[in-house]
Amino acid sequence: MIGPAGPALRLGPALSTAWGRRLDLSAPVWALVAAFLAILVGLPLAFVFGTSLQTAQLTPSLANYAAAFTDRDLLQPILVSLGVGLGVGGLSVLAGAPMGWLVARTDLPGKRVIRNLVLASFVTPPFLGAFCWTLLAGPNAGLINTFWKDLTHSATPLFNIYSVGGLIFVTALYCFPFAFALVTNALELISSDAEDAANGLGAGPLRTGFTITLPLVMPAILSGFILAFLQALTEFGPPAILALPAGFHTMTTRIWALFQVPPRLEVAAAYSVPMLAVSVLLLGLQKRLLARRGYATVLGKSVARRPIGLGWTALPALVLCYGVLSLSIFLPYFILIRAAVSRAWAQPLTLANFTLDNFGFALFGYGATVQAIGNTVRLGLLTASVGTVLAVTLAYVVNRRAIGIAPLVSALATAPLAVPGIVLAVGLFLAYTRPPLVLYGTLWILFVAYLTRELPVGFAQTVNTMRSIHVELEEASRILGGTALRTLRDITVPLARTGVAATWCFVFIGAIRELSASILLFTSQSRVISVVIYDLKEEGKWEVISVLGVLLLVCTFAIVAVVNQLGGRASSPQVERWNR
Amino acid sequence: MSPTLTSAALRPRTAEPAGASVRGLCLGAVLCVLVAGCTGATPAATTQTPAAANTQAAASGVSQTLIDAARKEGAVVWYTSVETSVAEEVARKFEAKYAGVKVEVNRTGSERVMQRVLQEAQASVKAVDVIHTSDAGNFVDLKDRNMLAKYVPAAVEKYPTNFKNADGFYFVWRSSMSVPAYNPKLIPAQDTPRTWQDLLDPKWKGKMVSAHPSYSGTIVTWEAAITDLYKSDFLESLAKQDVMLVQSAQDPVTKVTSGERPLAINGTDYSYFVDKKKGNPVEVIYPTDGSPLVTSPSAIAVDAPHPNAARLFTEYLFDMEAQQTLVDDGLYSGHPDVKYPADRKKLTDLKLLTEDDLKLQQQAEELKKTFTQAFGA
Numbered sequence: 001m002i003g004p005a006g007p008a009l010r011l012g013p014a015l016s017t018a019w020g021r022r023l024d025l026s027a028p029v030w031a032l033v034a035a036f037l038a039i040l041v042g043l044p045l046a047f048v049f050g051t052s053l054q055t056a057q058l059t060p061s062l063a064n065y066a067a068a069f070t071d072r073d074l075l076q077p078i079l080v081s082l083g084v085g086l087g088v089g090g091l092s093v094l095a096g097a098p099m100g101w102l103v104a105r106t107d108l109p110g111k112r113v114i115r116n117l118v119l120a121s122f123v124t125p126p127f128l129g130a131f132c133w134t135l136l137a138g139p140n141a142g143l144i145n146t147f148w149k150d151l152t153h154s155a156t157p158l159f160n161i162y163s164v165g166g167l168i169f170v171t172a173l174y175c176f177p178f179a180f181a182l183v184t185n186a187l188e189l190i191s192s193d194a195e196d197a198a199n200g201l202g203a204g205p206l207r208t209g210f211t212i213t214l215p216l217v218m219p220a221i222l223s224g225f226i227l228a229f230l231q232a233l234t235e236f237g238p239p240a241i242l243a244l245p246a247g248f249h250t251m252t253t254r255i256w257a258l259f260q261v262p263p264r265l266e267v268a269a270a271y272s273v274p275m276l277a278v279s280v281l282l283l284g285l286q287k288r289l290l291a292r293r294g295y296a297t298v299l300g301k302s303v304a305r306r307p308i309g310l311g312w313t314a315l316p317a318l319v320l321c322y323g324v325l326s327l328s329i330f331l332p333y334f335i336l337i338r339a340a341v342s343r344a345w346a347q348p349l350t351l352a353n354f355t356l357d358n359f360g361f362a363l364f365g366y367g368a369t370v371q372a373i374g375n376t377v378r379l380g381l382l383t384a385s386v387g388t389v390l391a392v393t394l395a396y397v398v399n400r401r402a403i404g405i406a407p408l409v410s411a412l413a414t415a416p417l418a419v420p421g422i423v424l425a426v427g428l429f430l431a432y433t434r435p436p437l438v439l440y441g442t443l444w445i446l447f448v449a450y451l452t453r454e455l456p457v458g459f460a461q462t463v464n465t466m467r468s469i470h471v472e473l474e475e476a477s478r479i480l481g482g483t484a485l486r487t488l489r490d491i492t493v494p495l496a497r498t499g500v501a502a503t504w505c506f507v508f509i510g511a512i513r514e515l516s517a518s519i520l521l522f523t524s525q526s527r528v529i530s531v532v533i534y535d536l537k538e539e540g541k542w543e544v545i546s547v548l549g550v551l552l553l554v555c556t557f558a559i560v561a562v563v564n565q566l567g568g569r570a571s572s573p574q575v576e577r578w579n580r
Numbered sequence: 581m582s583p584t585l586t587s588a589a590l591r592p593r594t595a596e597p598a599g600a601s602v603r604g605l606c607l608g609a610v611l612c613v614l615v616a617g618c619t620g621a622t623p624a625a626t627t628q629t630p631a632a633a634n635t636q637a638a639a640s641g642v643s644q645t646l647i648d649a650a651r652k653e654g655a656v657v658w659y660t661s662v663e664t665s666v667a668e669e670v671a672r673k674f675e676a677k678y679a680g681v682k683v684e685v686n687r688t689g690s691e692r693v694m695q696r697v698l699q700e701a702q703a704s705v706k707a708v709d710v711i712h713t714s715d716a717g718n719f720v721d722l723k724d725r726n727m728l729a730k731y732v733p734a735a736v737e738k739y740p741t742n743f744k745n746a747d748g749f750y751f752v753w754r755s756s757m758s759v760p761a762y763n764p765k766l767i768p769a770q771d772t773p774r775t776w777q778d779l780l781d782p783k784w785k786g787k788m789v790s791a792h793p794s795y796s797g798t799i800v801t802w803e804a805a806i807t808d809l810y811k812s813d814f815l816e817s818l819a820k821q822d823v824m825l826v827q828s829a830q831d832p833v834t835k836v837t838s839g840e841r842p843l844a845i846n847g848t849d850y851s852y853f854v855d856k857k858k859g860n861p862v863e864v865i866y867p868t869d870g871s872p873l874v875t876s877p878s879a880i881a882v883d884a885p886h887p888n889a890a891r892l893f894t895e896y897l898f899d900m901e902a903q904q905t906l907v908d909d910g911l912y913s914g915h916p917d918v919k920y921p922a923d924r925k926k927l928t929d930l931k932l933l934t935e936d937d938l939k940l941q942q943q944a945e946e947l948k949k950t951f952t953q954a955f956g957a
Contacts, residue, residue: 539828540826
């Protein structure tokens with residue numbers, strides 16, 4: 001286990017100087033946190049690499065890699081995944097970038113509503129979206145297709161959701177918010193001077209847009225493309241729901257299939273490595289993209305600017321925005337609620353077809369849901385609480401440079417971003433199904449998975465929050481004799497309260513909807529809602545799934561509303577970004 | 581029991597001496613009993629008394645000691661592949677009968693049940709008490725790995741020999757057929773396929789749905805039977821028909837009734853029976869070239885965390901009340917006293933295709949591979 005031991009050893013000198021300088025408990029606590037982090041992230045990955053280089057009989061071998069790149073059943077999903085990623089990246093940018101520009105730069109009416117609806121798309125679990133779209137655009141029974149066939153008397157469906165195109169389309173609906181957020185963010189930081197100058201020299205809004213604004217936000221657009229690409233690459237729900245019925249695999253579903261009887265875990269580990277590599281490479285590229293440009297015109301502060309008057313073009317602009325949002329939010333939610341109160345979802349919703357029995361069965365008749373709801377809530381609370389404490393501690397270390405290992409901590413806390421959920425799950429499964437630490441079979445393995453997955457989000461959020469707090473207050477505390485830990489507790493945390501609360505909420509939302517890692521890690525005693533929904537999907541219990549889906553969404557939006565409340569009052573950058 | 585129906589008439593393999601089927605649940609005799617029950621020739625026992633349980637070996641039967649011990653354990657964890665509402669119904673009835681012993685139902689496909697059992701064993705997680713799947717080969721495998729406890733519930737004494745694993749490790753809890761079905765609103769009865777070969781007609785391209793052998797033990801059994809009948813070429817031709825793939829054998833019926841695919845290739849007949857009863861548009865087809873019969877055993881895990889509750893539950897599963905529940909839900913039972921619904925298909929009228937557990941165990945891996953390669957996922 002090189003991973004966890006390495007950083008822990010390197011802590012030595014930093015630890016001793018820190019200890020010598022201030023005689024309080026801070027340094028050992030930081031060291032412990034760093035070591036914990038190293039194990040959290042390092043151990044599963046060490047197991048993925050280790051296992052990938054072994055045969056089932058534990059002899060060293062490269063055969064697993066050979067299989068991953070020569071076996072047609074394994075090679076083809078790689079190509080499919082890359083294709084889907086490119087498609088999703090492209091579509092996300094096509095939808096997200098213009099919408100981001102409209103919201104950030106124009107006088108489009110109802111911008112705040114659009115922002116909130118994009119946020120709603122963002123927090124909708126993609127597996128739920130994919131599920132809804134099978135009801136909407138299944139080639140024969142899908143509501144849109146039956147409507148189309150009635151209208152045109154055509155024998156062929158308008159759109160078959162069970163296809164590569166369908167998979168790209170649905171995944172993009174829940175990935176475009178990345179491009180939207182990045183572009184909006186960038187535009188809000190760019191001064192409009194150059195655009196005003198172009199306008200003054202007689203360039204129309206379109207020309208200004210393409211010659212001035214577009215090049216300025218290009219890094220943000222590329223960045224959005226990369227994030228959407230990665231999200232699509234690592235998503236499990238949509239391909240499991242849309243690709244498998246059509247007879248093709250993506251990399252995630254293939255990894256999942258390798259766990260089936262007879263299991264081929266070594267191959268699964270080897271197959272995870274290229275996915276991890278692509279992820280690491282692309283995130284590195286994205287970081288460089290954003291850093292290299294440096295935004296000479298990006299001042300880092302919002303500046304007052306004149307919104308571009310859209311005039312009559314506001315109408316097509318609104319059609320674009322609400323068109324996209326209909327596809328990601330309105331239509332899916334409509335069909336979900338409709339199915340939840342139907343006896344048979346494909347039949348017209350008449351009084352005879354209306355029922356509330358689904359709620360009864362889902363909540364009381366089906367033993368698994370009660371247990372799963374309990375587990376999900378427990379895991380959500382635990383992950384959010386521990387995750388927030390951890391994130392705050394880490395952000396504090398990094399921001400205030402409490403010890404000399406801040407860059408390492410920062411890297412470790414951000415690293416899970418590059419680890420696809422299913423790859424993490426493969427690693428956790430391999431690491432924690434054997435002594436000394438058998439977490440498999442308990443909620444703890446899911447907790448470790450969720451904590452690891454949500455850490456980068458929580459960390460980024462709290463780092464931003466910390467930055468907005470003046471260091472002078474903390475220094476005053478230290479001068480008056482407060483230890484670093486006490487300062488953190490009495491000064492920093494109270495000041496950062498709202499930002500921290502928002503972090504808690506985001507981690508909670510992330511945890512209650514997690515599927516790609518849970519699907520490999522759950523056991524009968526540790527089922528969660530997402531897994532139960534997936535199990536029911538395979539049995540075709542659609543009306544019950546809809547009930548659980550509705551509940552999951554209600555819960556999610558309740559939390560988002562809380563975040564919005566907090567954001568309205570205080571200075572959490574991530575929330576503000578959505579709310580402004 | 582209908583005396584005219586000898587097992588040999590249904591399946592030549594049953595002509596072998598009894599010793600030959602020590603491991604294989606050789607199904608000829610099974611059918612004989614199923615058929616007898618289905619024709620309603622035997623009067624049903626209306627009540628089940630504990631006294632009926634006294635003929636078996638010492639460990640077997642429901643004694644007060646067993647009930648008390650089970651209550652002390654408080655719960656039984658059941659990994660099962662039977663359809664969710666059937667599983668929940670059986671569980672609730674058991675809980676009503678033996679207050680204080682809760683049944684934790686974990687329903688998923690047979691192959692997923694097997695995956696969980698094996699993964700948990702590998703991690704030394706002792707969670708499961710009673711295991712039930714529709715892939716009889718799973719039980720050969722589990723027994724070979726010494727993962728099953730030997731236990732003979734009292735009621736199986738009445739069951740035909742070939743419903744039983746001769747060593748006393750597992751017994752067939754229920755039986756069903758994996759056959760096609762169609763939506764009568766979308767396909768007129770006269771146009772429906774009559775044989776498996778009819779499914780290869782180009783007019784069904786893009787209109788069919790199949791469940792998956794990597795998920796469903798029912799489909800493993802179906803594939804084994806179909807491959808015996810027509811070699812794997814049949815699957816390859818079928819795959820060219822643009823077939824929609826679902827996972828569970830319970831799912832094709834939802835695709836048929838919703839109209840997403842008007843014709844199901846396999847699935848399971850009890851789901852069609854139940855859905856039709858609910859008023860949904862679905863009709864079963866029994867192909868003239870044979871209906872694959874699926875047998876689904878049940879066993880107790882050797883490391884069961886609630887061993888007494890597991891025994892009590894197993895007694896219950898094979899006893900009259902649970903078996904009648906299954907039969908009412910469209911399944912076939914080995915219990916001679918069950919009463920079949922009047923509208924249930926009689927097995928005497930059908931040509932049945934049967935597979936034995938040993939063969940399934942040997943072929944399962946290859947069957948799954950063939951299917952995945954033919955259909956792409």
